[in-house]
Amino acid sequence: MSFESALQATRDRIHQAEHQTGRTAGSVQLVAVSKHFPVEAICAVHALGVTAFGENYVQELVSKSDALAALPIEWHFIGPLQSNKTRLVAERASWVHAIDRLKIAERLSDQRPSNLPDLQVCIQVNVSGEASKSGIEPEQTLEFAQQIATLPHLRLRGLMCIPEPIAQSQTLAAQFAHMQALLAQCQAAGLDMDTLSMGMSADLELAIAHGATYVRVGSGIFGAR
Ligand SMILES: *Cc1c(COP(=O)(O)O)cnc(C)c1O
DSSP states (O other): OOHHHHHHHHHHHHHHHHHHTTOOTTOSEEEEEOTTOOHHHHHHHHTTTOOEEEESSHHHHHHHHHHTTTSOOEEEEOSOOOGGGHHHHHTTOSEEEEEOOHHHHHHHHHHSOTTSOOEEEEEEBOTTOOTTOOSBOGGGHHHHHHHHTTOTTEEEEEEEOOOOTTOOHHHHHHHHHHHHHHHHHHHHTTOOOOEEEOOOTTTHHHHHHTTOSEEEESHHHHOOO
């Protein structure tokens, strides 16, 4: 399948899911996850109107954002981040989706260049409760969000999750609903948050049904990795 038809199929799925679940048309945004794909593939998808690209690995974010600096691309860092790499991300990304340690968030805030707008961030929640998974425990969400919201050069936008790939759709639906409730809890406590980053190629409809505002789609657009 060409990038054009794969992207169109993904957009159709998003629009259909918005329609079928009573969401406002255009309320769900797409991050095209380009990890492991070369800059040529990103250029091709950018030429089709996609402006937000997601990367998981700092080295790929650095090499691709430098190579494509002339294009108006908004880079979303969606992977785990170690403290010795925060500066590289603070200098290049518009968004970081997987914040789960205060120390990393503090470094990103400190290292955000003053000529750039505040770095937009989401907190990763380990909503599936897997021992091996990154993300904060769901019960800690509000307290952690209140801490992140005080950092001067970050703008806390919302919550993000990566459910278990093998989860049954009923389990997934419960986890997405839990995320929606956690966001509502933060909003009720007065935090100005509007984003749920959840849903990937396999489960974006279910995520949209539960309030996703960003879906992160890789293989559905670029093909198998
Ligand atoms: C790879 C990845 C995606 C995209 O997954 P696909 O199944 O290829 O759509 C989304 N989010 C994160 C955090 C990823 O690592």
